[in-house]
Amino acid sequence: MEQLTRTSFQDIYSLYYKKAFYFAKSYVHDNLVAEDIASESLIALWEKTKENPIDYVAPLLLTILKNKSLDYLKHEKVQLAAFETMADWKRQELSFRISALEACIPNDIFSEEINKIIHQTLAQLPEQTRKVFVLSRFRDKSNKEVADELGISLKGVEYHMSKALKLLRVALKDYLPFLYFLLEQ
Template sequence: MNSFSSVQHFNNLFNEYYDRFIRFAWGYVKEKQVAEDFVSEAFTTYWENKEDLLPDTKPHAYILSIIKNKCINYLQHLQVRQRAEKEINAHAEWLLSTRINTLQACDPDFIFSDEIQKIVESTLNKLPQKTRQVFILNRYQGLSYKDIANQMDLSTKAIEFHMSKALAQLRFSLKDFIHLLLFLFYFQ
């Protein structure tokens, strides 16, 4: 086929099938611009590869196969995205539900009960002196890590270490009082 007749054949093919192929793709992807892009890309791919195709290849079937595969890839991508969004929403819903349940289970009288205070005091008394002092300055006196570091002549990293150590021990001691843990330690 000479160059002119090849171009003419392509133009005829384009004119006859372009709108049909757009309707086909649009029926699946539900976005006209995406459908138009897929069809244009498919025609371009056909034009670029027409010399390498087998003689019995039907151009319209070849182009439609490209469009079909592009639509499948697009829809599979949407499916993966929707699954991820669903999982994120489910996790967010679980977190919200947990916060609601924890708050509903919270008993302020119990949190400030003598029993809890004794557990906290006992745990703090078992801590090394610096760790206990850092915890008290931060949680009871409201000093920042930086202020504590300056006052105790330690680095901020050292203060973080002591606080982590104190909180870990308190979490262990209060493991049976989960709602209390959230109240005392969730917002560090």
């Protein structure tokens, strides 16, 4: 994991906004709320970097996102309880989302089980597809950098990434909310 030292908010935003947004959206089901939660979480992360270098950025960000999403969902549940005409299914669905988020343990996203599934899936990929994925997701290279390094077209990079992500989504279906955080860029 990378260490995040004193850095600009723009750098943090560029690296993590999209992942943070999709994670929050998978629980709150509202684009505007997810944008707010993602932005507030990134600001909180940035403020932490001003205090001390952070060795484990992703688990800290996920913890912040989890707490802010939980706060929103619990507030929404209180508001919905005030409307007695609300359908029971809506309450149950909201309770389910709250329970799922409360059960979320950010450090589990980096567990041996998930890493094992990822590495087994990557081992099944054709060599070129695996190289493209590793360069893009594990070495944080842009599609253009990957294309230049491997001597393939941008369309080729997109094809290989699409193929790898499709297989990983199937293999990691039980960890879907975390996939947004791990695999999206």
